[in-house]
Amino acid sequence: MTTATAFKARVVNGVDVSALNETVAAIKDNAEIAKFNFRATNKWLGGAKNRTTIKEFTGALDEHRNGIQAFIVDNSEHEVLLGYDEAPNPVEWLLHALVGCMTTSTVYHAAARGIVIEAIDSQIEGDLDFRGFFGLAPDVRKGYDALRVSMRLKTAADPITIETLTKMSPVFDVVSRAVPLTLSIETY
Amino acid sequence: MTTATAFKARVVNGVDVSALNETVAAIKDNAEIAKFNFRATNKWLGGAKNRTTIKEFTGALDEHRNGIQAFIVDNSEHEVLLGYDEAPNPVEWLLHALVGCMTTSTVYHAAARGIVIEAIDSQIEGDLDFRGFFGLAPDVRKGYDALRVSMRLKTAADPITIETLTKMSPVFDVVSRAVPLTLSIETY
Secondary structure (H helix, E strand, O other), X not given: OXXXXXXXXXXXXOEEHHHHHHHHHHHHHOHHHHEEEEEEEEEEXXXXXXXXXXXXXXXXXXXXXXXXXXXXXXEOOOHHHOOOOOOOOHHHHHHHHHHHHHHHHHHHHHHHHOOOEEEEEEEXXXXXXXXXXXXXXXXXXXXXXXXXXXXXXEEOOOHXXXXXXXXXXXXXXXXXXXXXXXXEEEEO | OOHHHHHHOOEEOOEEHHHHHHHHHHHXXXXXXXXXXXXXXXXXXXXXXXXXXXXXXXXXXXXXXXXXXXXXXXXXXXXHHOOOOOOOOHHHHHHHHHHHHHHHHXXXXXXXXXXXXXXXXXXXXXXXXXXXXXXXXXXXXXXXOEEEEEEEEEEOOOHHHHHHHHOOOHHHHHHHOOOOEEEEEEEO
């Protein structure tokens, strides 16, 4: 399928390709449009439980989600990790972020190229050795030491093409390369 | 506060310190207990929307959450990113995972050391330049190029001690160091 076809098919994979192309053209004109700042606040609720509020973000030269209801989501831990299992734990939420980002990135980049996708079903898993977290083995890392993602797509495109699109994912980039993090702590 | 005090105070920061110490002792005895496998499945729902199911995991030589209700959570994108904003987007979920993990890790390690924490309130933000995602600038990465976390804790402990505990976080480890990811794609 050619780019011309993608332009004609205004919506591909549920993505408004005309709007997508306009966005890309606008960014080429003014790089500031591409600069986003996402944020969240979190409140500890005792033990393994804490609550995140996700609302405003900055991007495309504007502030968004002002005055609307925030997304409120919890972290917990299963009993075997000394919590009450009221919500997924942070390392499970990371799997959600990663597999979701790889899916959305595939869908958007496929749409931009006119590649029609009819279905995507994925599985993700990660191995984590808590000897790292507990400081019991200096050679064992604290986070996942391996992640595995299997995606099954209904599409005429070949797996190698799809893999290229999947790897455009921002969260895939984050887990594949270190991100500098500034930590500021205040006690009172 | 000494370790002996922590043992006496069975619950510190809402964490069962006796159980925590038993877990650590058990892992020292048999490293296999520390090995966990977390997983999730994800289904694309069209456009920017996809849905993750989080349920069973393996750890402490057992399978968990068999036969209980799964956690079901969505990814979406805001209108400015061509979605309908039905849920946080994947890079926002990543902030949730990260700040939550840093909080829980601080709470658990503080409890193990007998450090009492009365409150934690955090802010997290990340800068993301979408020129990377759109492939418009080879020097711009696809994911966050900077993350900033501010934590405010009500505790007698000093910020430098707290920082050590915070950095025990598995998700902090993941964003601070690359994780090997195996990707398998099948099309039909």
